[in-house]
Amino acid sequence: MKRVVVGLSGGVDSSVAAYLLKEQGYEVIGLFMKNWHDDSVTISNECPWLEDSNDALLVAEKLGIPFQTVDLSEQYQEKIVDYMFREYEKGRTPNPDVLCNREIKFDVFMKIALSLGADYVATGHYCRKGEIDVDGKPMYQLLAGVDGNKDQSYFLCQLSQEQLAKSLFPIGELTKPEVREIASQMELVTAEKKDSQGLCFIGKVRLPEFLQQKLQPKEGLIFEINSNQDIYNKEEKEFASLEEELAFKATAIPYVPEMGKVVGKHQGAHYFTKGQRKGLNVGGTAEPLYIIETDVESNIIYTGQGDQHPGLFKKALFIEKSEVHWIRPDLQLKSGETMEVMARIRYRQPLQKATLHQFENGMYVSFEEQQSAITEGQFVSWHQGEELIGSGVIA
CATH class of the missing domain: 3.40.50.620 (HUPs)
Structure with a gap:
């Protein structure tokens, strides 16, 4: 027994x-x-x-x-x-x-x-x-x-x-x-x-x-970024390599206060997360405000109106080399290799078509469709059929 x-x-x-x-x-x-x-x-x-x-x-x-x-x-x-x-x-x-x-x-x-x-x-x-x-x-x-x-x-x-x-x-x-x-x-x-x-x-x-208990409250400002902001009207760029293009798609937009207007105050940017809608206590907008970025260094929260705000969406994410984990080590990619998978960036999200791109310093996951609120620190998992074969921490 x-x-x-x-x-x-x-x-x-x-x-x-x-x-x-x-x-x-x-x-x-x-x-x-x-x-x-x-x-x-x-x-x-x-x-x-x-x-x-x-x-x-x-x-x-x-x-x-x-x-x-x-x-x-x-x-x-x-x-x-x-x-x-x-x-x-x-x-x-x-x-x-x-x-x-x-x-x-x-x-x-x-x-x-x-x-x-x-x-x-x-x-x-x-x-x-x-x-x-x-x-x-x-x-x-x-x-x-x-x-x-x-x-x-x-x-x-x-x-x-x-x-x-x-x-x-x-x-x-x-x-x-x-x-x-x-x-x-x-x-x-x-x-x-x-x-x-x-x-x-x-x-x-x-x-x-x-x-x-550990992180002290610290008053800061909430900015709203208009969805018509110039930063979203990106020209098609030329890239020297696929890696450079993926890095561009995976990198967060560098927001600065000048891009938006102050709409409220908060008690600490470190208490909030991307894609969050509740807990901002800012009223008077046509659509609900969503957090599109937090800047803990400057203690600023950037928001946008509605769940379709362009600031919420990205087509790729990056995983540091040390954070790439294969449940199936036999399927592990070598540098320069790619793999078609289905992936998800949070529990209960329907699986999304994606491609894994392994490079020397880590892995990019590029999605067929834009993904809302890709959040640093969360896990992305990748699947083949009904099998979960690997995962990593979003950088």
């Missing part, structure tokens, strides 16, 4: 994952990760860890599996929260959920599980694992979940072959309604429980208040 440690989060997905593994004849152990203590910044009781750990315990009792809690809040603080503060300070927008899977669930947590003699770690993610043979060796694939509405493979886009080898995703073949149905039939306490929202393990957070 192979031993599996399930990350029981106190939600319906991991509860059903544990049940299915037990049905399949595995020896199952439930482990709850306590990663967060500070309730002062969470909104309402969306994700109180105490209630979650109690629910996880009740599920373990119902399924008749051993259960324990591990406190990973120190590692979570260091690897996730401190990283978030550093990124926001630089004016980038991190994705803690992707990071949390790479650094906590499939690293720190996995090491604990393996030390308990586990053969595998299982989670309640809506994705699947495939295995193929490459040059006589097993190669693991990260495949989309069957439920297109819930596919969570994007959140696992930074996993390695070593991590995938030891992972199981028992609910990847099911839809969310099927998972709830199984939980109801088994009379699991989590059957009707709402899905947790917000940050991985923290829940819904008032982001400015959360960030204010």
